[in-house]
Amino acid sequence: MECLTKLEKIQHQILKRITNLELSNKFSTALSLQPTKQHSGPETTESLLSSILRSNGVYDFAFKRVPSHYYDTPLEARRDILDAPSVHHLCKSIVLVVGACGDVMVIIGINIRKKGLHVGVGVASGSGDTLLFTSSPHGGAKTNRVVGYCSDGGIRIGLGGMVVGGGGRSGSGGMVNTQAHESVTDCSDRNNSKYYVVVVQYSARFSAETVKNFLYSVNNGKIPKKRFNLRLAPEEESTQLTGYKRNGVTCVGMKTDIPVILDEAITKLNPDFFWLGGGEIDLKLGIRTSQFISLVKPYIVSCSST
Template identity: 55%
Template sequence: IRSGTARHWKNGNVHKKRQPRQTTESTEENERCRSVAGGEDEIGAEWKRHWQSWRGFKPESSNVYRIVEAEVAVSHLPPSQARAIVQPEAAGVSSIVQGLSELELESDTEARLSSILRSNGVKEFNFKRVPSDYYDWPLEARRDALAAPSVHHLCKSIVLVNTQAQSNVADCSDPNNSKYYVVVVQYSARFNAESVKNFLYSLNDGKIAKKKFNLRLAPEETSVKLTGYEHNAVTCIGMKTDIPVILDEAITKLNPDFFWLGGGDVDLKLGIRTSDFINSVKPFIVRCSGS
């Protein structure tokens, strides 16, 4: 970022002129040195716009401003020495550029899931980012962060595997007798795998022996492979695999008719009306938890 533009960020430097460098090295070398600090004026303006979009932006504490300060401070040095001083600050900005790209990538998750929900006729839903240490908090603090009516409105999606499935059951092609299921249950409730086992036995009219149903938590790598979402980010919307979903009956009785679950990123949560979730995902509704 050339100081000609960036100096406007600090009062008192607007009218200062850069002193000519005392060097015998070529003009081409000087220009290369300037490029370490950022490039053309329009790039400086673009960086200013990016940085000012961040909450609590303070030019005097930013890496960008430090580059400008460094460039002014070394303007009298030969380019080779000036570069050695300015380059570490420029490297810091490179990491910021990468961070911005990651944020843009994360926002793609929200856009993709929003598109899926709208295409399924869901109009009322909400995404909310939470701090990185969210899962270290007690349920009451998580409730407050999401402005949820109660801790019972906080839910999770877990991937289960039928470890005793028949040898010909290896995927999710038959929702009545699938190798894997996703269960949505409240954080405040105790999941009861035996209830799911009994439900699946009845769903198949008793034609499959009850001992062929044994639901256990799937390994994390299996969950990631099937859903496309990492631990604490799993959601039933937009999964890689069309896994049958089981919704705990207790969630359908929540008042108000709205609950929170994972949103595809660890720090992204999705709030949705229970009725809209049921119409969109079409889960089995099973009483599979206790307090």
């Protein structure tokens, strides 16, 4: 039995070496096919990013152009287009802005009593969120804030509940300040930045609440958690900050030095490389995860679920 265990271990090591050799050959081939700058014409996005990567000691990377219908296809088709090992190796970079929703007013509407259940609707002012309100004579009033964020596949909805009021009485309204401190206007403090770029898998569901908890923790609880309210940055704002348009956002060569948060799930991929935006809508960048981490120095946070 012990011999079998040793053989399995050796076999696993051999297979891992073969995979790494195949990846190395794949990246080398891709790099050799990349056009070199032969004249003083305008520099392309690909050549510019390649130069940045190489000058920072990153060599295991490749660029690939995708067809115009790429984002109209399912993840399985995108995987095949990029020759990726799985759909989980397909990732995106999203720009989040901290505390931009303003004050959120929790307003509980008039209760309608029907068979012992009180039903009402509240509205969140400024953020655009909606508060679903229910209450019962014994359970008190409960609101569930509907939090939405956009992805290329549509809007995903999550519910986060809190209890107000009690004993069947109507709940009360209140103001919750979710704005970042007025001193937080840029990205100079990576622990308390105005913006963050989060890299997550397309196949996973991003959790803004987890990132909020992480930022609260990394600041040793000195900043109220409500100050780390996160939302997707408007497309125009994202483009201005990064220099890249939607679906082309990448963490390499951004106009602004925005702190990056890498979802921990990406670090566990096998093989250890992934695909993300390459600076243009139809250009994708594949990069070895370990070298990406060395270059970008992101926070690594478990901020998604499947």
